[in-house]
Amino acid sequence: MTTTETERATAPATYVGKPVDRVDGRAKVTGEARFAAEHHYPDLAHAALVHAAVARARITAIDTAAARAVPGVIDVLTHENAPAMKPPPKFSPLDLSTFVSATSVNYLATDEVHWNGQPVAVVVAETPEAARHAATLVRPVYQELPAVLDFAAEEPNAVPQKGNLLQESEADKGDAEAALKTAPVTVDLRFTTPPYHHNALEPHATTAVWDGDRLTVHEGTQNIAWLRKHLATRFGVPERGVRVLAPYVGGGFGGKAMVWAGTLLAVLAARAVGRPVRLALSRAAVYHTVGGRTPSTQRVALGADADGRLTAIVHTSVSRTGRIGGMPEPVTAATRHLYAAPNIHLRQHVVELDLLANTAMRAPGEAIGTFAIESAMDELAWELGLDPVELRLRNEPERNPVDGKRFSRRLLREAYALGAERFGWRDRDPRAGATRDGRWLVGMGVATAYHPTLMLPANVSVRLGADGRVVVRCGLQEMGMGAATVQAQIAADELGVPLESVRVEYGDSSLPDAPGAGGSVQTASIAGGVVAACDKLKRMVRRLGRGAPGTYAEILARAGRDHVTAEVKANMPVFMIRTLLERRRLVKAACGVHFCEVRVDRDTGEIRVSRWLGVFDVGRIVNAKTAASQLRGGIVMGLGMALSEETLVDPRTGRIMNPSLADYHVPVHADVPHIDVHYLDEPDPTMPLGLVGIGEVSIAGVAAAVANAVRHATGVRVLDLPITLDKVLPG
Amino acid sequence: MRVNGAEEKLDVEPWVSLADLLRDRLGLTGVKKGCDQGACGACTVLADGTRINSCLALAVQYDGKEITTIEGVAPHPLQEAFVRHDGLQCGYCTPGQICSAIGMLAEHAASGADPAALDEAEIRERMSGNLCRCGAYNGIVDAIKDVTR
Numbered sequence: 001m002t003t004t005e006t007e008r009a010t011a012p013a014t015y016v017g018k019p020v021d022r023v024d025g026r027a028k029v030t031g032e033a034r035f036a037a038e039h040h041y042p043d044l045a046h047a048a049l050v051h052a053a054v055a056r057a058r059i060t061a062i063d064t065a066a067a068r069a070v071p072g073v074i075d076v077l078t079h080e081n082a083p084a085m086k087p088p089p090k091f092s093p094l095d096l097s098t099f100v101s102a103t104s105v106n107y108l109a110t111d112e113v114h115w116n117g118q119p120v121a122v123v124v125a126e127t128p129e130a131a132r133h134a135a136t137l138v139r140p141v142y143q144e145l146p147a148v149l150d151f152a153a154e155e156p157n158a159v160p161q162k163g164n165l166l167q168e169s170e171a172d173k174g175d176a177e178a179a180l181k182t183a184p185v186t187v188d189l190r191f192t193t194p195p196y197h198h199n200a201l202e203p204h205a206t207t208a209v210w211d212g213d214r215l216t217v218h219e220g221t222q223n224i225a226w227l228r229k230h231l232a233t234r235f236g237v238p239e240r241g242v243r244v245l246a247p248y249v250g251g252g253f254g255g256k257a258m259v260w261a262g263t264l265l266a267v268l269a270a271r272a273v274g275r276p277v278r279l280a281l282s283r284a285a286v287y288h289t290v291g292g293r294t295p296s297t298q299r300v301a302l303g304a305d306a307d308g309r310l311t312a313i314v315h316t317s318v319s320r321t322g323r324i325g326g327m328p329e330p331v332t333a334a335t336r337h338l339y340a341a342p343n344i345h346l347r348q349h350v351v352e353l354d355l356l357a358n359t360a361m362r363a364p365g366e367a368i369g370t371f372a373i374e375s376a377m378d379e380l381a382w383e384l385g386l387d388p389v390e391l392r393l394r395n396e397p398e399r400n401p402v403d404g405k406r407f408s409r410r411l412l413r414e415a416y417a418l419g420a421e422r423f424g425w426r427d428r429d430p431r432a433g434a435t436r437d438g439r440w441l442v443g444m445g446v447a448t449a450y451h452p453t454l455m456l457p458a459n460v461s462v463r464l465g466a467d468g469r470v471v472v473r474c475g476l477q478e479m480g481m482g483a484a485t486v487q488a489q490i491a492a493d494e495l496g497v498p499l500e501s502v503r504v505e506y507g508d509s510s511l512p513d514a515p516g517a518g519g520s521v522q523t524a525s526i527a528g529g530v531v532a533a534c535d536k537l538k539r540m541v542r543r544l545g546r547g548a549p550g551t552y553a554e555i556l557a558r559a560g561r562d563h564v565t566a567e568v569k570a571n572m573p574v575f576m577i578r579t580l581l582e583r584r585r586l587v588k589a590a591c592g593v594h595f596c597e598v599r600v601d602r603d604t605g606e607i608r609v610s611r612w613l614g615v616f617d618v619g620r621i622v623n624a625k626t627a628a629s630q631l632r633g634g635i636v637m638g639l640g641m642a643l644s645e646e647t648l649v650d651p652r653t654g655r656i657m658n659p660s661l662a663d664y665h666v667p668v669h670a671d672v673p674h675i676d677v678h679y680l681d682e683p684d685p686t687m688p689l690g691l692v693g694i695g696e697v698s699i700a701g702v703a704a705a706v707a708n709a710v711r712h713a714t715g716v717r718v719l720d721l722p723i724t725l726d727k728v729l730p731g
Numbered sequence: 732m733r734v735n736g737a738e739e740k741l742d743v744e745p746w747v748s749l750a751d752l753l754r755d756r757l758g759l760t761g762v763k764k765g766c767d768q769g770a771c772g773a774c775t776v777l778a779d780g781t782r783i784n785s786c787l788a789l790a791v792q793y794d795g796k797e798i799t800t801i802e803g804v805a806p807h808p809l810q811e812a813f814v815r816h817d818g819l820q821c822g823y824c825t826p827g828q829i830c831s832a833i834g835m836l837a838e839h840a841a842s843g844a845d846p847a848a849l850d851e852a853e854i855r856e857r858m859s860g861n862l863c864r865c866g867a868y869n870g871i872v873d874a875i876k877d878v879t880r
Binding site for chain 1 (some may be wrong): 751755758761763766767768769771773783802810813816821822824829851854856858860861862863866867868870871872
C-alpha cells in the first residue's frame with residue numbers, strides 16, 4: 001500500500017478536480033438515452049393499476065367484467081386470480097438486500113387494504129390507453145375498517161423511535177432541562193414540517209420480460225443489485241437468472257431506492273400473461289404507491305449565557321411511518337454534531353398510521369431537522385442581539401458534542417469566514433425590516449448544512465486492453481450525479497491514461513455488484529473499489545513486465561497478452577466490523593454554510609429568493625462541474641421544501657389530495673436565482689482519495705436559511721413549512 | 732403528419748395523445764412523459780415551429796402539421812451548450828428543455844423584441860413551464876444565454 005500511496009502523492013492529478021463534461025451528456029441531449037419505459041419488445045403489453053379508494057378495508061368482491069369487456073384488454077389481475085408472489089423478506093442485518101422491502105404487503109395475494117391508494121388490481125392490455133381506461137372500470141367492494149390517519153391528532157401517542165447500529169436514536173449529556181431553567185437567555189420553539197414527495201421527473205416505470213425462469217427488468221432504480229435479489233426472492237427464481245438494467249434513471253432522490261408495488265406488479269403481470277409487460281406509472285400513481293418524506297413536529301429549546309455560549313440544547317421530534325412499514329426518520333441526527341454544549345437532550349418519537357410507508361428522501365433527518373435547529377439558533381441570535389454567524393462560531397465544537405469523538409476533518413469556521421466575505425454578510429443592516437427596495441422588504445439569512453459520511457464496499461473490475469483502452473465495470477447507478485464521469489476521471493488518473501481511453505460500464509446487474517445510490521455513499525465507495533482495482537492492475541502489469549520499462553501497451557505486447565483484467569471483491573463482514581470500530585472513535589461528515597437573500601413583498605407577502613451562496617466542506621472534489629450541479633440541485637430542492645412544496649393528506653380518508661405536478665409545486669426556473677457554490681476542497685484523510693459524498697448535504701439548512709432571511713426581512717419567525725405568503729402577512 | 736422531416740401516414744384512434752403517438756408508435760422516446768397533464772414540460776415538441784406540450788395535444792389535431800422532436804433538431808448549438816454548461820443531471824427533462832428553448836428563442840425573435848432584453852430573468856420566466864427536479868436550472872439558463880450571444 002505504501003508504494004502506491006507514494007506514487008499517487010507524487011503523480012499530479014490530471015483529471016480529478018477538473019470540470020470535465022459528463023460522459024453521458026450527449027446521449028441525454030439528443031434523446032438517445034432510453035429510460036425504463038422506453039424499451040420496445042415485440043408483443044409488448046401495457047399495464048395500469050387500480051388503486052384502493054379507502055384507507056383500510058377488506059375487499060369483499062371485485063367486479064372486473066366491464067374492464068375485461070374493453071377492446072384490447074388481455075387480463076385483469078386481482079387477489080382472486082393473480083399468481084402468487086412470495087411475501088416480502090423481513091429486514092435482516094445479515095442480508096442487507098432485505099432492506100429494500102418498501103412495505104410488508106404482499107400485493108394481490110391478500111384481500112386486505114392497508115392504505116388509500118394501494119394497488120388492488122392490475123389491468124393488462126394491448127395499448128396503454130386501453131389499460132388506463134379499463135382500470136377506471138374495475139369495481140372493488142370494500143368492507144371498511146377503522147383507520148388511524150391524522151398525524152397531528154396521533155402525535156401525543158407517539159412511541160420512542162428505535163435506533164440501529166449506524167444511527168443512535170437519542171442522546172443525553174448533563175441535564176438539559178435543568179440547564180434551560182437557569183439559562184440567562186433561552187428560546188423554546190415548536191416547528192412543523194409537512195410530508196414531501198420526491199417527484200423525480202421520470203415517473204417510476206418497469207418493463208418486465210420473462211423467458212422461462214429468466215427475467216429481464218428495465219427499471220429506474222437506485223439499487224440494481226438489491227432489486228435483482230428481491231425479485232429473485234419474491235418470484236422464487238435463481239438470482240443469476242434475473243437481470244436488472246438501469247443505465248439511465250430519471251432522478252431518484254430516495255424515491256427509487258426501495259422496491260415499490262409497481263415494479264413487483266409489472267413483473268407479476270408479465271408472468272401471468274406470458275408476454276413482456278410495461279407498467280409506466282402515472283404521476284398520481286407514483287404518489288399513491290411510492291412513499292414520501294414523513295411530516296414532523298419538532299421542539300428545539302436552547303439556553304445560552306449572556307455571551308451566547310450554549311448551556312443547553314433540547315431537540316425532540318415526532319415523525320411517522322406506515323403500519324405496513326417505513327423508515328423512522330432520524331430528525332435530530334444533525335443536532336448531535338452541530339454545536340458544543342454541556343447539556344444536550346435529544347429524543348425521537350414515531351407514530352404508525354394507516355398510510356403508505358414513508359421512505360428516505362434526500363437527506364432524511366438532516367433536511368427537516370436542520371430547519372428546526374438552525375431556525376432556533378437564529379432566533380437565539382435575535383434574543384442575544386448577536387450576529388448569527390458569530391453565535392455559530394462561538395459554539396463551534398472541537399469534538400463531537402454528544403460524546404467527545406474526534407472529527408475526521410471539520411472546516412465550518414473556514415466555511416463561515418469565506419461565505420460571509422463573498423456574500424457581503426457584514427454589510428447588511430442587522431435590524432429586522434430595515435432594508436427596503438421599493439415594495440420589497442429585503443432580508444439575509446444564514447444556516448449550516450450537515451450530512452454524515454458513510455461508505456460501503458464495491459466490487460469493481462478494470463480491464464486494460466493491448467490497444468490502451470480501459471474498461472471499468474461496476475453495477476453502479478447513474479441518476480444524474482455524474483457517477484460514471486467521475487469514476488472515469490479517477491481511473492484515468494490512477495492508471496495515468498487519457499480520459500478518452502476509459503469507458504465505464506454501469507447500470508446492469510450482470511456487472512460487479514456496487515452499493516446502491518443512497519446515503520451519499522456511492523462515489524466514495526466505488527472510488528475505493530476503482531483505486532484498489534487499478535492498483536491491482538498496475539501490479540499485474542509490473543509482474544508481466546518483470547521490471548523492464550515500457551508503456552502498458554508495450555508490456556502487454558511483449559507478454560503476448562490481449563488484455564489484463566483486475567477484479568476487487570468486497571468483504572462485507574470485515575468491512576462492517578471495520579466501519580463500526582471506526583465509528584466508535586470518529587465522526588465524519590459533509591458540511592457547509594448557506595447564505596441567502598430574500599425579498600418579501602410588503603403588501604402581498606410574496607417571497608422571492610434573490611441571491612444564494614453556499615460554501616461546502618465536502619472533501620476532495622473530483623469534478624468541479626458535476627459537483628456544483630449536484631450541490632445546486634440540493635439547494636433547489638430545499639427551496640421547494642422551504643417555500644412551496646407540501647403533500648396534502650386528507651386526515652379523514654388518508655387520500656393524497658394533490659398528487660400532481662400542477663398541485664404540488666416544485667421550484668421552476670423563475671424561482672431559482674444564480675447559486676454561487678464554493679468548495680474548501682480539503683481531502684478527508686480517512687476516505688478513499690479524500691472523497692466525501694455530496695448528494696445530500698446541500699439540502700440541509702436551506703429551509704432554515706430562507707426562514708432566517710424572512711425573519712430578517714419582515715420580523716416574522718415562521719415555524720411551519722412551507723413558508724407561504726399567508727404566514728408572513730401581518731395579522 | 733410530417734415528423735422530423737419525414738412524411739408519416741398514421742391511423743390513430745381519436746383519443747391518442749401526440750406524446751403517446753410519438754413515443755409508443757413512432758419510437759421517438761426523446762419525447763418524455765413526466766406528468767401527462769401539461770404541468771412539467773418534459774414532452775415539449777415543436778409543432779410548425781411553436782413549442783407545445785405534446786401530452787395535452789390529441790394526435791389527430793396535428794394532421795398535416797410539421798412536428799419536430801429532439802431527434803429532429805440535431806445538431807443544434809443548444810445541445811452542445813447544455814453539455815458544456817452542465818444544464819442537465821438525470822437527463823429526463825432535457826429534451827423538453829431544449830425543444831422549449833428553441834421554441835422560446837423563436838418566439839422572442841418573432842416578437843421583434845430587443846435581443847438584449849432576453850436577460851437571465853426573462854429566460855427564467857419564459858422557461859418556467861419546463862421543470863427540472865434535479866435543479867439544473869442555472870446550467871440551463873447559462874446554456875441558453877450562451878447560444879444567444
